[in-house]
Amino acid sequence: MAGNVSEPGSRILGTGHYLPSKILTNQDLEKVMDTTDEWIVSRSGIRQRHIAAPEQASSDLATQAAQRALEAAGISAKDLDLIIVGTVTPDLPLPSTAMFVQRNLGTRKDCPGFDLTAACAGFIYGLSIADAFIRSGFATHVLVIGVELLSRIINWEDRSTCVLFGDGAGAVVVGPATGDGRGVLSTHIYGDGSMIDALKIPGGGSRMPFSQEVLNNKLHLVQMVGVDVFKYAVKALTASVQTALAKNHLAPSDVDWVIPHQANLRILEAVQHRTGIPKERFFINIDQTANTSSASVPIALDQAVRAGKVLPGQSLVFCALGGGIAWGSALVRW
Numbered sequence: 609m610a611g612n613v614s615e616p617g618s619r620i621l622g623t624g625h626y627l628p629s630k631i632l633t634n635q636d637l638e639k640v641m642d643t644t645d646e647w648i649v650s651r652s653g654i655r656q657r658h659i660a661a662p663e664q665a666s667s668d669l670a671t672q673a674a675q676r677a678l679e680a681a682g683i684s685a686k687d688l689d690l691i692i693v694g695t696v697t698p699d700l701p702l703p704s705t706a707m708f709v710q711r712n713l714g715t716r717k718d719c720p721g722f723d724l725t726a727a728c729a730g731f732i733y734g735l736s737i738a739d740a741f742i743r744s745g746f747a748t749h750v751l752v753i754g755v756e757l758l759s760r761i762i763n764w765e766d767r768s769t770c771v772l773f774g775d776g777a778g779a780v781v782v783g784p785a786t787g788d789g790r791g792v793l794s795t796h797i798y799g800d801g802s803m804i805d806a807l808k809i810p811g812g813g814s815r816m817p818f819s820q821e822v823l824n825n826k827l828h829l830v831q832m833v834g835v836d837v838f839k840y841a842v843k844a845l846t847a848s849v850q851t852a853l854a855k856n857h858l859a860p861s862d863v864d865w866v867i868p869h870q871a872n873l874r875i876l877e878a879v880q881h882r883t884g885i886p887k888e889r890f891f892i893n894i895d896q897t898a899n900t901s902s903a904s905v906p907i908a909l910d911q912a913v914r915a916g917k918v919l920p921g922q923s924l925v926f927c928a929l930g931g932g933i934a935w936g937s938a939l940v941r942w
């Protein structure tokens with residue numbers, strides 16, 4: 609599905625991110641499981657990940673990122689019309705994490721908000737929805753957050769998955785475009801339910817309610833067929849980037865920055881090779897953050913913006929893929 613290939617209707621007004629202060633390095637993992645720094649770096653590019661403090665929940669990380677994004681956008685929480693939180697690690701199954709964020713930020717009391725489950729594509733899905741709401745006149749300012757506490761849902765006894773993930777939050781404030789050609793040019797979101805089994809948490813939902821058996825068999829934790837996700841990611845991410853370029857009549861050489869989901873450096877190297885976009889144009893932070901799922905793109909975006917790498921008028925491509933399988937891309941003129 610592709611939205612809005614025309615003049616931008618919305619623009620990212622401000623970005624923010626938050627990473628918990630505790631860092632868990634590959635060397636730390638070597639001490640507690642049968643793995644090596646060499647294996648993790650060579651297979652994934654990851655050197656460390658951030659881990660939330662026991663008292664922190666997703667909304668705490670999300671609120672910090674959101675406050676930074678609001679400050680950067682120069683608007684008050686009271687100006688928000690909608691809060692979208694991409695997450696697979698909500699504070700509670702009910703109510704939404706968005707309501708915790710709403711309360712923490714002190715928005716208008718009636719500001720709507722909801723959680724969005726598209727795994728690692730959660731931020732791109734959220735941006736697509738924000739853009740559509742602003743274009744349609746339903747909202748003026750939308751807060752889009754990606755937040756995950758993956759350390760709480762990974763199986764620390766499964767070395768093939770647990771080394772890949774980390775915690776964090778990223779946020780953007782989206783507002784109306786101002787007619788100068790800058791803003792969200794197009795968004796492209798996709799899903800393939802035939803791949804449900806490649807990446808899932810089998811227990812704890814309505815299909816298999818939480819029970820002693822779920823707990824004993826660790827069915828409330830992430831299960832992943834890494835090789836299947838890897839192969840799918842290379843093809844789907846490449847295609848989604850190419851679609852975003854084609855719809856906007858841009859060549860790979862026109863791209864100033866790709867802000868990709870940081871799941872695996874080797875996936876990104878394959879996407880670089882297949883799209884022909886040079887690797888220097890990919891903003892990479894996976895070595896520092898590992899895979900933070902829906903938080904990954906907005907964290908990377910905020911880091912790139914605050915480092916002064918992203919300049920007005922530049923062409924940015926966002927892309928992400930995760931459980932579902934759900935994936936997508938967006939083209940933004942900064």
Ligand SMILES: CC(C)(COP(=O)(O)OP(=O)(O)OC[C@H]1O[C@@H](n2cnc3c(N)ncnc32)[C@H](O)[C@@H]1OP(=O)(O)O)[C@@H](O)C(=O)NCCC(=O)NCCS
Pocket residue numbers: 642643644647648651652728767768769771832833834835837838871872899929930931
């Ligand atoms: C998970 C992933 C890194 C594994 O890389 P790979 O090259 O496919 O490695 P394999 O799964 O073939 O494992 C190779 C060996 O390393 C071992 N291994 C797995 N995890 C290990 C670890 N942390 N440390 C050391 N060895 C490990 C395996 O047991 C296997 O050993 P064997 O050959 O004796 O059976 C890779 O498949 C991947 O990144 N997939 C995509 C995952 C992803 O990004 N998911 C999220 C998308 S949002």
